[in-house]
Amino acid sequence: MTATPQQLADVLRPVKHVLLDFDGPVCSVFAGFPAPEVARRLREGLLATGEQAPAGVEEENDPLALLRLVADARPDLTASTDIALAMLETEAVRVARPTPGGESVLHAAALSGRLVSVVSNNAGAAIEAYLAAHGLSHYVASVFGRAPGDPSSMKPNPRLLLEAMEAAGAGPEHCIFIGDAARDVEAGEAAGIPTIGYANKSGKGIKLAAAGAVVIVDSMQLIADALV
Ligand SMILES: [Mg+2]
Structure with a gap:
C-alpha cells in the first residue's frame, strides 16, 4: 500500500507549499507525558x-x-x-518523541525551496516551543494551531488549512498536506488540498486511504527522499 518513490515524486512535483500536521508527522506529542x-x-x-x-x-x-x-x-x-x-x-x-524522518522532511522542503506550514489541532504555543527546542523554527514559515478558545477550528474543519494557504499565497494545486488521521484527509479534501497519509500504525493506512488520501507512506523519510 505504501507509495512508490515514483508515485510520491509525481504527487510532490507541483508542490510549493507543504502543510504539515504536527502530532504524528513531526513528533509523538504525548509519548512522554501520556x-x-x-x-x-x-x-x-x-x-x-x-x-x-x-x-x-x-x-x-x-x-x-x-x-x-x-x-x-x-x-x-x-x-x-x-x-x-x-x-x-x-x-x-x-518530552515528546521526534518522528523518524520528520525533521528530514523539514530539511528537504527547505532545501528544495518549498515553504512549510505546520497545521495542527494542538496549541500553537506548544508547537512553537517544540520547534524552537529542536532548532527547527527557521524551517517553518508559520504555525497554525487550533484557534485559542475555539475547538471548532480543529480539523476536520478546513479552516486552519485555508488560513495557512491564504498566508502562503499558493493555490491548492501547489499545496500538499501531510497528516496521520482520517480527519486530516477530510480537512484537506474540504480545503481542496490533496493529503499524503502517514500511516504510523498498522491498520491506519486503510483508514487514510478510505478517507481519500492520495498516497500512503509508512515512513516520513520516504517523503523527505522524494522532496529533494
Ligand atoms: Mg496527527
Whole structure:
C-alpha cells in the first residue's frame, strides 16, 4: 500500500507549499507525558475551580476530545480549559518523541525551496516551543494551531488549512498536506488540498486511504527522499 518513490515524486512535483500536521508527522506529542495523564490533569484543573465536570468528561482519555466535550457542554469553560490544555501540551512537547524522518522532511522542503506550514489541532504555543527546542523554527514559515478558545477550528474543519494557504499565497494545486488521521484527509479534501497519509500504525493506512488520501507512506523519510 505504501507509495512508490515514483508515485510520491509525481504527487510532490507541483508542490510549493507543504502543510504539515504536527502530532504524528513531526513528533509523538504525548509519548512522554501520556494523553490519559494529560486528560486527567485537565479534569483536575476543571474540578479544582469548583466546577462540576460535564457528562462524559470522566471517561475521556484524549485531551483534545475532552476540550471539544467541554466546549459543547459548557461553552463558558472553553477558554479557560483551552488555556490549561495549551500549558499541558507545552509540558508534553518537552518530552515528546521526534518522528523518524520528520525533521528530514523539514530539511528537504527547505532545501528544495518549498515553504512549510505546520497545521495542527494542538496549541500553537506548544508547537512553537517544540520547534524552537529542536532548532527547527527557521524551517517553518508559520504555525497554525487550533484557534485559542475555539475547538471548532480543529480539523476536520478546513479552516486552519485555508488560513495557512491564504498566508502562503499558493493555490491548492501547489499545496500538499501531510497528516496521520482520517480527519486530516477530510480537512484537506474540504480545503481542496490533496493529503499524503502517514500511516504510523498498522491498520491506519486503510483508514487514510478510505478517507481519500492520495498516497500512503509508512515512513516520513520516504517523503523527505522524494522532496529533494
Ligand atoms: Mg496527527
